[in-house]
Amino acid sequence: xxxxxxxxxxxxxxxxxxxxxxxxxxxxxxxxxxxxxxxxxxxxxxxxxxxxxxxxxxxxxxxxxxxxxxxxxxxxxxxxxxxxxxxxxxxxxxxxxxxxxxxxxxxxxxxxxxxxxxxxxxxxxxxxxxxxxxxxxxxxxxxxxxxxxxxxxxxxxxxxxxxxxxxxxxxxxxxxxxxxxxxxxxxxxxxxxxxxxxxxxxxxxxxxxxxxxxxxxxxxxxxxxxxxxxxxxxxxxxxxxxxxxxxxxxxxxxxxxxxxxxxxxxxxxxxxxxxxxxxxxxxxxxxxxxxxxxxxxxxxxxxxxxxxxxxxxxxxxxxxxxxxxxxxxxxxxxxxxxxxxxxxxxxxxxxxxxxxxxxxxxxxxxxxxxx
Amino acid sequence: xxxxxxxxxxxxxxxxxxxxxxxxxxxxxxxxxxxxxxxxxxxxxxxxxxxxxxxxxxxxxxxxxxxxxxxxxxxxxxxxxxxxxxxxxxxxxxxxxxxxxxxxxxxxxxxxxxxxxxxxxxxxxxxxxxxxxxxxxxxxxxxxxxxxxxxxxxxxxxxxxxxxxxxxxxxxxxxxxxxxxxxxxxxxxxxxxxxxxxxxxxxxxxxxxxxxxxxxxxxxxxxxxxxxxxxxxxxxxxxxxxxxxxxxxxxxxxxxxxxxxxxxxxxxxxxxxxxxxxxxxxxxxxxxxxxxxxxxxxxxxxxxxxxxxxxxxxxxxxxxxxxxxxxxxxxxxxxxxxxxxxxxxxxxxxxxxxxxxxxxxxxxxxxxxxx
Numbered sequence: 001x002x003x004x005x006x007x008x009x010x011x012x013x014x015x016x017x018x019x020x021x022x023x024x025x026x027x028x029x030x031x032x033x034x035x036x037x038x039x040x041x042x043x044x045x046x047x048x049x050x051x052x053x054x055x056x057x058x059x060x061x062x063x064x065x066x067x068x069x070x071x072x073x074x075x076x077x078x079x080x081x082x083x084x085x086x087x088x089x090x091x092x093x094x095x096x097x098x099x100x101x102x103x104x105x106x107x108x109x110x111x112x113x114x115x116x117x118x119x120x121x122x123x124x125x126x127x128x129x130x131x132x133x134x135x136x137x138x139x140x141x142x143x144x145x146x147x148x149x150x151x152x153x154x155x156x157x158x159x160x161x162x163x164x165x166x167x168x169x170x171x172x173x174x175x176x177x178x179x180x181x182x183x184x185x186x187x188x189x190x191x192x193x194x195x196x197x198x199x200x201x202x203x204x205x206x207x208x209x210x211x212x213x214x215x216x217x218x219x220x221x222x223x224x225x226x227x228x229x230x231x232x233x234x235x236x237x238x239x240x241x242x243x244x245x246x247x248x249x250x251x252x253x254x255x256x257x258x259x260x261x262x263x264x265x266x267x268x269x270x271x272x273x274x275x276x277x278x279x280x281x282x283x284x285x286x287x288x289x290x291x292x293x294x295x296x297x298x299x300x301x302x303x304x305x306x307x308x309x310x311x312x313x314x315x316x317x318x319x320x321x322x323x324x325x326x327x328x329x330x331x332x333x334x335x336x337x338x339x340x341x342x343x344x345x346x347x348x349x350x351x352x353x354x355x356x357x358x359x360x361x362x363x364x365x366x367x368x369x370x371x
Numbered sequence: 372x373x374x375x376x377x378x379x380x381x382x383x384x385x386x387x388x389x390x391x392x393x394x395x396x397x398x399x400x401x402x403x404x405x406x407x408x409x410x411x412x413x414x415x416x417x418x419x420x421x422x423x424x425x426x427x428x429x430x431x432x433x434x435x436x437x438x439x440x441x442x443x444x445x446x447x448x449x450x451x452x453x454x455x456x457x458x459x460x461x462x463x464x465x466x467x468x469x470x471x472x473x474x475x476x477x478x479x480x481x482x483x484x485x486x487x488x489x490x491x492x493x494x495x496x497x498x499x500x501x502x503x504x505x506x507x508x509x510x511x512x513x514x515x516x517x518x519x520x521x522x523x524x525x526x527x528x529x530x531x532x533x534x535x536x537x538x539x540x541x542x543x544x545x546x547x548x549x550x551x552x553x554x555x556x557x558x559x560x561x562x563x564x565x566x567x568x569x570x571x572x573x574x575x576x577x578x579x580x581x582x583x584x585x586x587x588x589x590x591x592x593x594x595x596x597x598x599x600x601x602x603x604x605x606x607x608x609x610x611x612x613x614x615x616x617x618x619x620x621x622x623x624x625x626x627x628x629x630x631x632x633x634x635x636x637x638x639x640x641x642x643x644x645x646x647x648x649x650x651x652x653x654x655x656x657x658x659x660x661x662x663x664x665x666x667x668x669x670x671x672x673x674x675x676x677x678x679x680x681x682x683x684x685x686x687x688x689x690x691x692x693x694x695x696x697x698x699x700x701x702x703x704x705x706x707x708x709x710x711x712x713x714x715x716x717x718x719x720x721x722x723x724x725x726x727x728x729x730x731x732x733x734x735x736x737x738x739x740x741x742x
Binding site: 016022035046081083119224226229247 | 382387389390391392393398399401405406411412414419420454455456457460461464487491576578579580595596599600601613614615617618620623701
């Protein structure tokens, strides 16, 4: 991949929760060949989805992903549209064969998924309903329904900063995971899952394409009312080129997969994710409650670190955000549902960038702490 | 918009049916600011969909489109995902209030739309079913159902090269048009329609976003089983930023709208579309059946000109395609359903480029015609 430096470097650090930062090398590669893809004379923005070039783009992206995520042969890799919200409907439409499904609601995104599924069948809430999402109740307390068509969970909740550090045991019921915000940031055993999906705009690529990894035995069971565009089987049978797919996004996604492969693969990204998040949590822990993260320590997210300052001191938080912005550190404002600050540390955010944030946090703490 | 010439010019002409050619100036503009959008220091591929910058991108695109297409105030402009295929489901899901709908099937795309609608209600085929699409039966022969929730048609069929040169009269029943392949290429009275939609990848922008123009009284009637991602009302209430939209495509689409405005607007595009298509049909007409277009002259498309050579002489057609390719004229192969040649003449294809094709056709005719 091109690593040329004749293009002006960005001077900001994007800690946005999504769309998030993309690898600089990928952006430069895209820019370089934007007018003419791979000597075709045609821009990737104009390239036919029926061309041999695009077929190769799709297949290479699939091969690279299969390699870096160790995806077994009995899984199809699909590129779909509609983001996570589209797949929230697609899951029940393709999988709710018994009329009921289990949902683990651990934050806003799994809550939205459960509410969408109610349109298509009975939704069993496995966990007690809670208003503040700060923990994941122990599996011994879960009320799983053995008759459920599937068990659904969100592996990382971006708004509340809650991440599963284990794969739920479902006793043979097909397991579905929304990994929109942490896929390709940790190793895991794909064979434990029936379906894994992820909107691209955090660790995979630009917004506008959704990755779906589906075990073959799940196919062929869609409801009759399933829109073709959300039908996993149609997409699998046509290798994601049934209708015109988002050609550009799939192209960029393929470049990001390659970038990950060339930069330590998923295992390397995981090591970095641990190191990066630890740097921020360390500052929080050392700050004697000047900074506080409401999430229980065992489920704190490596991807999204939400924290408050003082006793939810909004004035001081705004001060923190202004100072960060002056230093080129952008998109640190917490989601409006929880307030405060949120640092998102996706794969493309470097450890040096995280160190800058940690240093700023220390400086800010030493300046404003009144204890 | 930037018109710099320090970037190597493409040497090919893209006559593809979609994704199709985009204006060179738009591509150069996108390339120039790909690493940093509008002095944010953040790439458009990373820009938050909740940022003020993106809100402005959406609103400017809507304002420009409303101006160039003369869209009345009681219509919402939506940017959705899933292409035309997604909207084929969205139309009945949002509009089939009486349980039945009228479909005018004049080619592959309206046929697909009708088949998708069958999932959600009764589909009344207004025209007699025909296997070869070469004409539009006279309105006096249509069997419209006064109880239909809506009347659906495809304004331009890309595969068969059939284009309506009038707006169907529905006697008050809401009218829905798929204008994927001819929107922004002709003036028309938007107020005659309940819904107009168009996949971007022909005259609007890159694949991955679908334009929907919906009259406000249509909103609020979606079926309970309508996936959120296909719900016009949810999208209208959130100005197309309910979930993460395809930020990049909406940005490019806005640039294309601006390019159209600065280059004669829709009225100018229409004059060019007439002139460009006439050049190709003229060669066909003058060729004494060496070239033949099966479509009746009154409904021949200005956008997609399908034709055969000799008596469907595939060997000669391949010869034609090879020669065209050697001259840099690409993507002229007809759709596999109809064979032969197809020249797509979308807005970004210049009259000079069409002239080159016409000249090549004349040369080829003079060389190979045996009459």
